[in-house]
Amino acid sequence: MKIRQIENLSELDKAISFIKETLSPYALDRDALMREMKQNPNLLLYMADMDKIAAAVFGTAENNKSKIDYVCTDKAYRRQGFAKKLMEEMLHRLRVRGFESVALGASEMGEKFYEEMGFVGKLLIQSERHSVEELLSLKTKYPVASSGIWKQSPESPPVSQVVLSLSQVDRDLQRLYEKKFPDCSTQMIYTMQLSRQ
Numbered sequence: 001m002k003i004r005q006i007e008n009l010s011e012l013d014k015a016i017s018f019i020k021e022t023l024s025p026y027a028l029d030r031d032a033l034m035r036e037m038k039q040n041p042n043l044l045l046y047m048a049d050m051d052k053i054a055a056a057v058f059g060t061a062e063n064n065k066s067k068i069d070y071v072c073t074d075k076a077y078r079r080q081g082f083a084k085k086l087m088e089e090m091l092h093r094l095r096v097r098g099f100e101s102v103a104l105g106a107s108e109m110g111e112k113f114y115e116e117m118g119f120v121g122k123l124l125i126q127s128e129r130h131s132v133e134e135l136l137s138l139k140t141k142y143p144v145a146s147s148g149i150w151k152q153s154p155e156s157p158p159v160s161q162v163v164l165s166l167s168q169v170d171r172d173l174q175r176l177y178e179k180k181f182p183d184c185s186t187q188m189i190y191t192m193q194l195s196r197q
Ligand SMILES: CC(C)(COP(=O)(O)OP(=O)(O)OC[C@H]1O[C@@H](n2cnc3c(N)ncnc32)[C@H](O)[C@@H]1OP(=O)(O)O)[C@@H](O)C(=O)NCCC(=O)NCCS
Pocket: 022, 023, 055, 070, 071, 072, 073, 074, 077, 078, 079, 080, 081, 082, 083, 084, 085, 105, 106, 107, 108, 109, 110, 112, 113, 114, 116
């Protein structure tokens, strides 16, 4: 199967349905993806078996930052190297465009895949109800990489964020945070340096 990029609206809609089915219940913003198709068409990648989409990796780039938003493979095609092939192509394209690094947030299922691809993980802890200080009050053995308040848009509620540096997933710590701060969410986030040494 060869790697293709989204070229038109009908391909985009097919890919959106595929990502919704595979990554459900995530919501996709069609308008944002239409803009992406115009601005960064070579970052919307997929592979298809005849007409059936088998895997997709969608990246975005704005200013100096690049992100990967969606990575998924149809159940029937998993563990055959499709996501890896698409991700390698994505990383190559981002390198060619001069990005120094790329970031993403992972589902629990994606963690091993990203680690295998060489991404470096950190744990993101977020809460709308609890302050940064409260989140930091749970002492852990991991260094704090960053902390602060984040707003998706000027109208959005402020979200307290703490990012811990850890070398591998610590599920017990995630569950501990979620128990102690019931509205809090935890997620592994990954980055990769792209600049050539
Ligand atoms: C995660 C996902 C994208 C991986 O896709 P894939 O096409 O099966 O991945 P690949 O075959 O390219 O895997 C490459 C390597 O990553 C690792 N890997 C991939 N999936 C893994 C899993 N479920 N468990 C452990 N390791 C895994 C393996 O080392 C694998 O190599 P191997 O099969 O030779 O051992 C796929 O399972 C998926 O779509 N899951 C549901 C959606 C999702 O959670 N996506 C991630 C969103 S952040």
